Amino acid sequence: MIEFILNDKKVQTEAKSGMSLLHFIREEQGLKGTKAGCKEGDCGACTVLSGSLHKDNKLHYVSLTSCLTPLANAHGKHIVTVEGINLTNKLNIAQQSMHNNFATQCGYCTPGFVISLTGLSLREKPVTYTDSLNALSGNICRCTGYKSIEKAAKEVTEKLQKKNHHDSLNWLVKNKFIPDYFTDIPARLREIKNEQSFTEGVLVSGGTDLYVKHADALLDQEIQKASDFVPDKILFSNTKCKIGAGVNVTNLMENCEFARYFPYVKSHLKLVSSEPIRNMASIGGNFVNASPIGDMSIFFLALNSSLYIQSSIGAIREILLKDFFLDYKKMDLQDHEFIQHISFEIPDQNTYFNFEKVSKRTHLDIASVNTALNIKLNDNIIKETHIAVGGVAAIPKYLNQTNTYLKGKKLTVSTIIAAQDIMQKEISPISDVRGTETYKRLLARQLFYAHFLKLFPNLFKLKDLVA
Secondary structure (H helix, E strand, O other), rough: OOEEEHHHEEEOOOOOOOOHHHHHHHOOOOOOOOOOOOOOOOOOOOEEEEEEEEOOOOOEEEEEEEOOOOOOHOOOOOOOOHHHHHHHOOHHHHHHHHHHOOOOOOOOOHHHHHHHHHHOOOOOOOOOOOHHHHOOOOOOOOOOOOHHHHHHHHHHHHOOOOOOOOHHHHHHHOOOOHHHHHHHHHHHHHOOOOOOEOOOOOOOOOOHHHHHHHHHHHHHOOOHHHHHHOOOOEEEOOOEEEOOOOEHHHHHHHOOHHHHHHHHHHHHHOOOOOOHHHHEEEHHHHHOOOOOOOOHHHHHHHHOOOOEEOOOOOOOEEEEEHHHHEEEEEEEOOOOOEEEEEEEEOOOEEEEEEEEEOOOOOOOOOOEEHHHHEEEEEOOOEEEEEEEEOOOOOOOOOHHHHHHHHHOEEOOOHHHHHHHHHHHHHOOOOOOOOOOOOHHHHHHHHHHEEEEEEEOOOOOOHHHHHH
16 A cells, blocks of 8 residues: 655555656646646646655655656655645745746746745755756746746745745745745654555556656556665765665765765756756666666766666676677666666866757756766876767767777877867767767867866867867
8 A cells, every 4th residue: 555645634545666757746636726727747737745754754855746746756755736736715935026026927827936935945954046046947938938937936936935944844834945844844844654565567667758758658557666675875985876776866966075086966956857857866766777878878978977776686796887788778687687876986176077968958858968077087087088979879888999999098188189189989869859970070079179178177178079
């Protein structure tokens, strides 16, 4: 049985665990405020909040696209739809701010925007106007032109500057951000047993890829919930970083230790997807999707990462990520196996890392080409490199020949130009909806150069590389 709190109502259901949360909310519970739009996680009309209790007994809320969320993942959570934020006979702050700034037109997208802004108010840390815009990164409006919505977001942000973070829920209730039943949710969630296990069917983590294609097929099926099997912690030792396959992209972005070694991680990962998708998408899920342009695959290929793969009987084997991808959508993973965690060597002071991505839209889009570089130097001599490029082969491409060529070379313009020529012989892009072969080769070249222009601005100038 799946058990959770939906707004102010405790839900116990025998519905199939593979059903999407969106379908359950609209069709099983009759809550029509959550809209079915693209059903691909792009439009945000189906946005809901998911609240869970942390070990400190504090509630932590994140925004999700319910169209891509399996019902199983709601177990033990507080799921909030637009109906669940209504006050008695008045609008809450997010709703009122949208109204004050004329930020709605046809209204179809409005519930998603309101939920995202309400989720902003529930954050544990002080928020900025930039945070509010990021919170809306998964919501699309085709009517207003966004300026009125941005003004509404600014109004909400300004009101939140006075928030009492020591008594957050009570302050939010008193100041009309959320209804008063929210203060009872922690105690009610503690009554739900979280030992629920889903042990049948396909293994599903965040669902951000699988449910784009198979939501309807999974509607009447049971699934295995990945969080029952897969760790979701980020651990550091003296020389290694170990990341559970269940860690999502937001976990990675907000991990202070990870940011210490990768100071640009937030700007890199903002290119991966919108905030609600980052809240859901797991690292392991991105790998087993085996997309030739998987952002996390490219990121961790450049870290020369190892995968630890576990079988159903508990046996664990290790394989390099660059050997994991075999052919288009094929990988070295048996039916009875799953990725347990990923590990890589922590970069030292002589190691530099960069990630680049180009897509038709800057955010919330699949890459035309993406690439990452990890380079270690010793007195301007290249000790080793690990370069990966996506969108240029049937698999996420680790550039073996280019990496071999660069090893031991002096970091100069002529070296980088020669390495780019070798890269062009290693890649084999095809023309598709994201660009022609010629365009992708040009992107691969420009992004390859961009790594060095960004990391070593004193050594490289664009005019020298493309002369």
